[in-house]
Amino acid sequence: xxxxxxxxxxxxxxxxxxxxxxxxxxxxxxxxxxxxxxxxxxxxxxxxxxxxxxxxxxxxxxxxxxxxxxxxxxxxxxxxxxxxxxxxxxxxxxxxxxxxxxxxxxxxxxxxxxxxxxxxxxxxxxxxxxxxxxxxxxxxxxxxxxxxxxxxxxxxxxxxxxxxxxxxxxxxxxxxxxxxxxxxxxxxxxxxxxxxxxxxxxxxxxxxxxxxxxxxxxxxxxxxxxxxxxxxxxxxxxxxxxxxxxxxxxxxxxxxxxxxxxxxxxxxxxxxxxxxxxxxxxxxxxxxxxxxxxxxxxxxxxxxxxxxxxxxxxxxxxxxxxxxxxxxxxxxxxxxxxxxxxxxxxx
Numbered sequence: 001x002x003x004x005x006x007x008x009x010x011x012x013x014x015x016x017x018x019x020x021x022x023x024x025x026x027x028x029x030x031x032x033x034x035x036x037x038x039x040x041x042x043x044x045x046x047x048x049x050x051x052x053x054x055x056x057x058x059x060x061x062x063x064x065x066x067x068x069x070x071x072x073x074x075x076x077x078x079x080x081x082x083x084x085x086x087x088x089x090x091x092x093x094x095x096x097x098x099x100x101x102x103x104x105x106x107x108x109x110x111x112x113x114x115x116x117x118x119x120x121x122x123x124x125x126x127x128x129x130x131x132x133x134x135x136x137x138x139x140x141x142x143x144x145x146x147x148x149x150x151x152x153x154x155x156x157x158x159x160x161x162x163x164x165x166x167x168x169x170x171x172x173x174x175x176x177x178x179x180x181x182x183x184x185x186x187x188x189x190x191x192x193x194x195x196x197x198x199x200x201x202x203x204x205x206x207x208x209x210x211x212x213x214x215x216x217x218x219x220x221x222x223x224x225x226x227x228x229x230x231x232x233x234x235x236x237x238x239x240x241x242x243x244x245x246x247x248x249x250x251x252x253x254x255x256x257x258x259x260x261x262x263x264x265x266x267x268x269x270x271x272x273x274x275x276x277x278x279x280x281x282x283x284x285x286x287x288x289x290x291x292x293x294x295x296x297x298x299x300x301x302x303x304x305x306x307x308x309x310x311x312x313x314x315x316x317x318x319x320x321x322x323x324x325x326x327x328x329x330x331x332x333x334x335x336x337x338x339x340x341x342x343x344x345x346x347x
Contacts, residue, residue, distance in 0.1 A: 058131075063104055063138050063151055064220075073101070073140025079146055082140075083102050084108060093119045093230045098152065105152040106139055106278035117146065119230045124148055126198065126229035134185075134192045136217060136227045153225070158182075159210060162292060164218065174221040176296035176335065183290045184329045185224035186216065187283060191322035193232070194276045202276040204241035208250055240274045251313050252281035277316035283325060284308040296336070303332040319330055 003013040047236045056062050056069035073082070082101045091094040093116040111120045127148065129140045137151040155164050161182070165174040192199045205228060207213040233239050245266035254274040257266045268285040287304065291297040307328040308319050 002236065005282055018250070032036075052281040059150075061137050062138065063139075065104065070093055072130070072138060073149055075142035077142050078140055078142045078145070080233070081150060082106065082108060092116055093123070094148075099149070101139070105154070107150045107152045107171070109148040109150070111146050116230075118302060121147060122232070123228065123230035125274060126232050129198045130196055131192075132192060132231065134226060135229075136190045136225045142216040150227070151218055155220060156291075157227070158218055158224065161213075161218060165292075173222050174294060176291065176294050176300055177333075179291050179294060179297070180300055180329070180333050180336075182218075182222065183287050184326065184333060186286060186290070187322055187326045189226045189281050190276075190283070191222065191326050192224070194279070194322050195214075196292040198229070198234065200235040200276055201232045202235055202239060202274075203279050204233060207241065207246055207255075208248070208284060209282075209289060212250075212282060213289065235275045236273070239275065240271055240273055241278075243268045250282060251283055252278040252316065254316055256279065274316065276322075277319045280311050280319045280325065281316075283311045299336065300332065303336070304328065331343075 041334040047230065050306070060069040061072060061074050062069045082099050085098045085100060087095060088098045088107075090112055093112055094109045097108040099106050099150060109120075111117050118173045124141055127135065127150070128141075131138055136153070141148045164170055165178075173323070190203075203215065204213070205215055215226055216224045217227045219225060231241065233241075241255065245257050252274065254272070255278055258273065284304075287308070288301075292302055306324055307320065311325065313319050
């Protein structure tokens, strides 16, 4: 009798006519929704890892090991406190030295040639106006000496990605998740530059895959910041990336000499201008490099096939914006993480 009454009390907790299967199904759907929200918030948290320490006002900096924000270094401080250690890179526009400031490692950039001083100063002006989580942190500058001090990232440029991930203490990061996040960072940077406080900017130092990768630095927590802003013109009807003929499949079709006749030599004056959609054309090629050969990479490429097809449209006007591409990348990341989580639960 007591057992029967207990059974009746337990059964009375469900409304009449509601089968147990329906309740279980509703609970399963709710748990899936909660997992989705958690993974989405997890991705946003990972994105925030790339952000510099919050709370610094304009013209101030704060590197990871610093407690307080500090005004940008000026000439006197750079002369007295920044100690050059060794040359770590050199291009046509600048020489980059590993340097030290108050026990902090920094990068010191100096002009490589008077012929490219205008480009060097343009890069400084862009650094000053575009400070954000997507751009390397400016530490200080001295116009008298044409010196720029920025935050040092020991992993170097994006060109080093495969060699960095091959190191034993970094191998755990060699996953499709890390590589897709880096690709998402890359597209996020393009989106920022295409809608920046300084107007729509196009990356002109990107005429080859290697040159494009060299423009970005790999942070210690495996995110990206753009570092080289020496060739970042504002988009207008006459914008062209340099005054010489560009060739190869990596550059967008509109960047090629349109004559198509070997009898008619290249003429800079007759070469039409183009816009930021040249950056979109290059996204799939950069993505192929970033994904490498990791388990799950083929599935990432499969999910991104359609948006990459759109990036490669010959008519620049028909290509998606950086924001459109970014939305797809984020959606693919979230759905793949969610699917992997569900598979692990079933196992």
